[in-house]
Amino acid sequence: xxxxxxxxxxxxxxxxxxxxxxxxxxxxxxxxxxxxxxxxxxxxxxxxxxxxxxxxxxxxxxxxxxxxxxxxxxxxxxxxxxxxxxxxxxxxxxxxxxxxxxxxxxxxxxxxxxxxxxxxxxxxxxxxxxxxxxxxxxxxxxxxxxxxxxxxxxxxxxxxxxxxxxxxxxxxxxxxxxxxxxxxxxxxxxxxxxxxxxxxxxxxxxxxxxxxxxxxxxxxxxxxxxxxxxxxxxxxxxxxxxxxxxxxxxxxxxxxxxxxxxxxxxxxxxxxxxxxxxxxxxxxxxxxxxxxxxxxxxxxxxxxxxxxxxxxxxxxxxxxxxxxxxxxxxxxxxxxxxxxxxxxxxxxxxxxxxxxxxxxxxxxxxxxxxxxxxxxxxxxxxxxxxxxxxxxxxxxxxxxxxxxxxxxxxxxxxxx
Amino acid sequence: xxxxxxxxxxxxxxxxxxxxxxxxxxxxxxxxxxxxxxxxxxxxxxxxxxxxxxxxxxxxxxxxxxxxxxxxxxxxxxxxxxxxxxxxxxxxxxxxxxxxxxxxxxxxxxxxxxxxxxxxxxxxxxxxxxxxxxxxxxxxxxxxxxxxxxxxxxxxxxxxxxxxxxxxxxxxxxxxxxxxxxxxxxxxxxxxxxxxxxxxxxxxxxxxxxxxxxxxxxxxxxxxxxxxxxxxxx
Numbered sequence: 310x311x312x313x314x315x316x317x318x319x320x321x322x323x324x325x326x327x328x329x330x331x332x333x334x335x336x337x338x339x340x341x342x343x344x345x346x347x348x349x350x351x352x353x354x355x356x357x358x359x360x361x362x363x364x365x366x367x368x369x370x371x372x373x374x375x376x377x378x379x380x381x382x383x384x385x386x387x388x389x390x391x392x393x394x395x396x397x398x399x400x401x402x403x404x405x406x407x408x409x410x411x412x413x414x415x416x417x418x419x420x421x422x423x424x425x426x427x428x429x430x431x432x433x434x435x436x437x438x439x440x441x442x443x444x445x446x447x448x449x450x451x452x453x454x455x456x457x458x459x460x461x462x463x464x465x466x467x468x469x470x471x472x473x474x475x476x477x478x479x480x481x482x483x484x485x486x487x488x489x490x491x492x493x494x495x496x497x498x499x500x501x502x503x504x505x506x507x508x509x510x511x512x513x514x515x516x517x518x519x520x521x522x523x524x525x526x527x528x529x530x531x532x533x534x535x536x537x538x539x540x541x542x543x544x545x546x547x548x549x550x551x552x553x554x555x556x557x558x559x560x561x562x563x564x565x566x567x568x569x570x571x572x573x574x575x576x577x578x579x580x581x582x583x584x585x586x587x588x589x590x591x592x593x594x595x596x597x598x599x600x601x602x603x604x605x606x607x608x609x610x611x612x613x614x615x616x617x618x619x620x621x622x623x624x625x626x627x628x629x630x631x632x633x634x635x636x637x638x639x640x641x642x643x644x645x646x647x648x649x650x651x652x653x654x655x656x657x658x659x660x661x662x663x664x665x666x667x668x669x670x671x672x673x674x675x676x677x678x679x680x681x682x683x684x685x686x687x688x689x690x691x692x693x694x695x696x697x698x699x700x701x702x703x704x705x706x707x708x709x710x711x712x713x714x715x716x717x718x719x720x721x722x723x724x725x
Numbered sequence: 726x727x728x729x730x731x732x733x734x735x736x737x738x739x740x741x742x743x744x745x746x747x748x749x750x751x752x753x754x755x756x757x758x759x760x761x762x763x764x765x766x767x768x769x770x771x772x773x774x775x776x777x778x779x780x781x782x783x784x785x786x787x788x789x790x791x792x793x794x795x796x797x798x799x800x801x802x803x804x805x806x807x808x809x810x811x812x813x814x815x816x817x818x819x820x821x822x823x824x825x826x827x828x829x830x831x832x833x834x835x836x837x838x839x840x841x842x843x844x845x846x847x848x849x850x851x852x853x854x855x856x857x858x859x860x861x862x863x864x865x866x867x868x869x870x871x872x873x874x875x876x877x878x879x880x881x882x883x884x885x886x887x888x889x890x891x892x893x894x895x896x897x898x899x900x901x902x903x904x905x906x907x908x909x910x911x912x913x914x915x916x917x918x919x920x921x922x923x924x925x926x927x928x929x930x931x932x933x934x935x936x937x938x939x940x941x942x943x944x945x946x947x948x949x950x951x952x953x954x955x956x957x958x959x
Contacts, residue, residue, distance in 0.1 A: 528787065528814035528815055529814070531814035531834075531835040532743050532746065532835055534835065534836040535746050535812075535814075535835040535836035535837065536743060536745040536746045536749065537836070538836045538837070538838065539745075539746060539749035539750065539753070539836075540745070540749060541904075542749075542753070542838060542839045542840065542904075542907070543749060543752065543753065543839075545901075545903070545904060545953060546901060546902055548902065548949070548953075549949060549955075552952075555902075555949055555952045555953060556950070556952060558904070559904055559906065559952050559953070562904055562906050563906065565836060566906060566915075569836050570915075604913060604914065604917065605913075605917060607887075607913075607925035607928075607929075608917070608925065610925065611924050611925040611928070633916070634916070637917070641917065641918045645918065689918060
């Protein structure tokens with residue numbers, strides 16, 4: 310919900326409630342005042358009648374009008390106090406229920422009691438009331454409408470810098486420039502912008518600090534590894550005739566190699582997550598695929614793998630080095646998990662790349678298959694598939710793993 | 726090592742700040758009959774580069790008091806034709822590309838095999854100083870590096886590309902034990918993962934040996950318990 314909508318909803322609801330309560334109170338007050346006025350005029354009529362009788366010792370001539378009429382009847386029982394009441398009558402002419410206000414009292418003329426009832430129609434009062442209510446309601450409606458229109462213009466104008474700020478934040482990414490939001494005349498928004506500017510600047514700095522730390526840490530570790538490796542190489546020269554030494558040196562070298570690969574992989578993953586690659590090079594996956602297969606020719610031969618490739622050539626926007634890593638990792642993975650004499654099948658078209666291989670064991674854990682350090686066997690760093698996944702995410706591809714008919718399928722969808 | 730090494734000592738400058746690694750490289754390359762000088766920092770390296778000429782400079786990019794790339798720049802500004810091979814802990818592509826763009830001849834990411842470094846240095850020196858004309862003689866084997874041909878007693882050997890690469894690698898690192906790892910990495914690069922048994926390396930070695938022996942050379946490739954190999958030429 311937009312700020313304006315929310316504000317309007319509250320504003321309009323509150324205004325309507327206040328005006329409703331006000332109108333009801335206004336109605337009752339007005340009603341009370343008008344009835345009091347009516348009563349006052351009834352009393353003054355009574356006064357006139359009483360005074361007339363006292364003066365003339367006879368009943369006055371009665372002139373009834375539509376608004377006011379007087380009934381005088383003989384009675385035996387005088388009432389002590391005058392009675393005021395509202396009574397409903399049926400108006401035949403208008404065919405509707407009407408209310409009248411009646412003041413009844415007794416007078417005595419020549420020892421004879423008379424019951425006098427002075428009646429006044431309330432219709433006029435009601436008409437007035439109706440008119441007043443109508444005027445009130447239309448005023449309320451007009452106030453609401455103008456309020457809405459003014460608020461809309463005003464709020465939109467006042468909050469415009471705020472929406473600009475939001476728009477800028479939305480596009481912000483840690484690896485890009487820090488935000489430089491403009492100065493605004495409104496203090497609160499100005500404060501917000503300033504805080505955001507300094508916050509993103511800090512994020513930016515931290516991001517680069519972390520990035521160079523990761524890179525440096527990774528690089529610093531390569532030099533000691535290089536030393537270990539070069540020393541191992543020198544020791545090989547002394548290992549002739551000592552089989553155990555040769556084997557142990559080879560394990561040291563293997564461990565070195567693995568460690569160095571692990572570092573490179575972690576560094577690559579960090580870079581991918583930090584979106585440090587620009588995926589704008591035009592590449593041909595088919596030729597990369599062919600090249601990487603050619604490099605692994607001996608591997609396929611030594612495992613007696615039946616390789617089936619069905620690839621179409623097309624150009625796409627990616628990163629040369631990343632696409633090589635992508636294909637290499639997929640192939641390495643497929644080769645590693647194919648049994649001797651198994652089959653690897655690769656289908657490449659502009660929509661998808663599918664690599665499938667006959668499995669050694671059962672299905673991989675579909676939940677964990679792309680998580681870091683998930684390994685179905687001892688070899689490898691356990692980062693190959695995570696790297697594949699991160700490259701896919703960076704490139705906007707989707708990747709899925711399926712296990713069917715004792716075959717692993719890795720499907721990359723370029724369109725997703 | 727090569728016949729021309731004896732005629733005129735090939736001079737190398739090794740610029741690396743890490744003592745142990747520098748020492749390993751100096752020892753290894755001296756054993757390959759190169760004349761090695763070394764520098765452990767930017768200033769020292771700059772002075773040496775300005776004063777002398779080297780056949781090949783092995784350059785570490787990250788030095789404590791400056792970037793190796795600036796040394797490269799100064800070389801190019803002074804129109805020096807020394808071959809340069811960058812060794813860097815930064816496997817990062819941009820560094821590699823930048824180095825090559827600035828005129829380095831090759832790039833090797835740490836950690837590397839010294840035997841691989843030897844091959845790369847040999848290739849650079851061959852390109853720089855002989856305009857591609859070079860032959861290598863090992864006993865009665867003659868390797869024409871330019872033409873990528875191998876002859877024994879004037880008969881050409883029919884080698885596959887991998888077998889040729891393997892022979893050249895063994896030849897440059899002759900009389901030295903080379904591990905299966907190093908051989909595999911040299912022949913297939915390092916973005917592959919190798920099955921633990923390395924059977925296919927053995928297959929290549931076996932074929933190469935067979936072809937060499939059939940052509941009339943002595944059996945000079947020795948297996949060290951199947952974990953490594955050595956080409957023994959006296």
